[in-house]
Amino acid sequence: MSIRHVVLSDLHLGARDSLLTHVHGSGEIADGPSEVLAAFANGMRETLRDQEKPQLVLLGDALDLGLSPFGDVSKSFLQLLDAFFPVDGIELFDREIIYVAGNHDHHLWRMAQDNGFLSALEAGQVPGDLDSVTKIFGTPTHRCRLMESLFAHRPHLQGASVKIAYPNWGLSNGETKRAVVMHHGHYLDGMYRALSNMRAFLGDGEARPDTMRQLEQENGPWIDFLWSDLGSAGEIGDEAGSLYEVMLSAGASHDFAESIARRITGGLHAKLGINPKMPLKYGVTLDNLIRAAVDLTAGRAAERQRDGYGHVLGEDEIEDLGWYLGTPLAHQVREEISDMPRELSFIFGHTHKPFQDELLVDGYDVPVGVFNTGGWVLDEPTLMPVQGCAAMLVSDELEVASLRLFNDPTDGKITPVRVEGSGRASRLVDEASAAVERAADHWANFSNVVHARIVEEADVRVRKILARSDAELREAAE
Template sequence: MSIAQFVLSDLHLGARDSLLTHVGPGGEIAAGPSEVLGALTEALRCTLDGAPRPQLVLLGDALDLGLSPFGDVSQSFLQLIDAFYPAQGPEIFCRDIVYIAGNHDHHLWRMAQDHQFVTALQAGAVPDDLEAITPSIGQPVHDCRLMQSLIAQRPHLADATVRIAYPNWGLADRDSGRAVVMHHGHYLDGMYRALSNLRGFLENGEQRPATMQQLESENGPWIDFLWSDLGSAGEMGGEVGSLYQTMLSAGASHDFAESIARRVTGGLHARLGINPQMQLKYGITLDNLIRAGVDLTAGRAAERQREGYGHVLSDAEIDDIGWYLSTPVAAQLRDELGALPRELNFVFGHTHKPFQDELTVANFELPVGVFNTGGWVLDEPTLMPVQGCAAMLVSPDLEVASLRLFNDPTDGTMAPVRVEGSGRTTRLADSTAEAVERAASAWADFSRVVHARIVEQADERVRRMLDASNQARREAAE
């Protein structure tokens, strides 16, 4: 077995709803790795025993900056580092980590953009603008300064690096015509293309951008403004709580949108003296425009996601994947490689619903292998079978296999950890399946710990919902 890259996504470290965050009895971030993280580490150590250490790729939303304070996120990330790279004992992965930012941690990419711009200024140059995207193929060159500063607190990891890429990163082999592209997955979701949608509406033209440069230039500021670091927004961040709460009911979606709209309009008036009732055109006020814009993105998108809990992908989501791969991804690959690869595997997360399949995509000669990592958060108080988590494995010759870690149990049992491919027979899937079988006892322990944590977390969420409902009834009675 030879694994070159080990891909994890949607860890949401620092979030109380993450199965990996170690939360104390008072809701605080506790010391040391969580029981789930410890069981995962031990199972990986048994599985990878004797094999070369793979490169760890964190495919976005590893840090829950969108909804959790930086301090909580930082402590939780160090727990991950202590588990995977212990001061005493064998390290699981090599020390060259790749980070691909997502929507909840887009702010890390913005930090890298700012640093690159300032560095150019210090060298005597004045760039035209911030660097919108990085190359999709080849080792990233930008430091993820937050993560490297945290790792620097562990003296035994003095030579470790974390390089950041955005919005895509991958590998290509010109000789075999094979390539792997990884993207967190948020640009497959119309919520995060809101400004492109608005531009297309105003121009009565195509809403979905043709290039990565256009996609990020139009929507990056929107993601960073509203989705990337609400965890440090003080009262607003606490009031919003968790985006996943908005998916529980249509009322929650509407209330969430209303909460954001009130904060935005109130802030404009209090801090900038801008009257939200000012007339814009055709009797529309600034308040009307902001409320409509937020509801069309936050509220409507939450409803679409909620309706999707019974299946892995809707027809609209499949269409968005086809657009993303056939248009902006294809354009970027042509620019960098001169031609499209004959065989492409695409890895993404974001939906928290793991799967693997093949899709026919325009412009590509062969069906594209499509793999989703799922995620480590419990989105619903009632467990849904399509939710769960997987790790993606990439071999040196760019085969991809899915290490299916768990799905939320609906019948009181957990499916065993297993290896699956997209439909093609691969040496990677076969050899990894054998290694997982040899470590079956450690993976059984992992499944037991995850199951217990899921049940505990689900019970806690139902309790919180009932408490909130009872409190609302008491206030209404008064």
């Protein structure tokens, strides 16, 4: 058995609070990999030394376009290339990368859509519209020109490519009836289905769409509006801050929802001349309707996510996961392959809380193996053991194992790197565990480096919050 794919998500390259972004003391992006990134690459290189080069899958939010400028993101991606594809060292992965966009980097999918349409025009075709989604199975046809252009900054990587899929990508084996499907995870989060929720709020059908196409067509523009590339939005982007910080208090969540509503109503008035105070029915104004809808989506979602910092998934989140697997995903799988896989593994990120488990889902013969990658950023200064990061390993037989890299330390200790499965018997878990054990010294060094970086970043965040609190108290006193 061999490891054919390594799945990483939520790298947030370019973000200052990403453990992978290498930043000077002055706050500028530095050259070369960060200490954490270099240690991770060394651990992976030793673990995979007896393998053919696996394919790297970046499962969304790898580039922090949501809150970081394009230039910072690009420089940080070059740091990743230098760690994974060193000019004078052993390259970790195959030179064809699969990229599945998330919410922070949804803009990359927009770019790929535009490029695909232009390519068709240049070939003499006139498509009916932009592609809403891509196929799950098979090599994606869309290219990520931004990342390929960055590869060109490293001459020794000539010919490398980045294929982009959205919102899912996967692998299937008709003989074994196994499949692995990957999705960043944002559409499991009610905040990113806000326009579907608003449609249902207005009385038009169910809030949860039946198909991937409907899901993206309804909510893709909302992601663009809210989150996709605020990093290049000047003062607005700076003031937006991080949603994770917003979730620290109920007041901040309320203010966040209010600010979204003001942006919507202000835009309608300034660009379309629509008065948000215009009455609709029974004394309800357009402004009232928008504020109620936003509160039902963004505000309530922030409340649920904040309450969930102490556990991996709550009841609502499990229900959303079951809906996604059993309805839009199952619908697309049936469109592409005639028989549903008997054994499905589903990989996602977004929550920054790694775990692996099995979930009973209607329409599947056996429980679905569910794997979450966690993330490489600290979401709040109070360290929680459920937060952390994992890399997913996918074998040539489509078994999945979670390489649990770290969880936020408690009582001054960090759990060692290890391999875990969803509960099924797995050759991959056994063999990958042996490979990690052989690389134990490298992974011990990685754990030490990560621990030091987490403690340092947590201290910085606490000092920022205390400074902000002092400023608010002084302002209130005045």
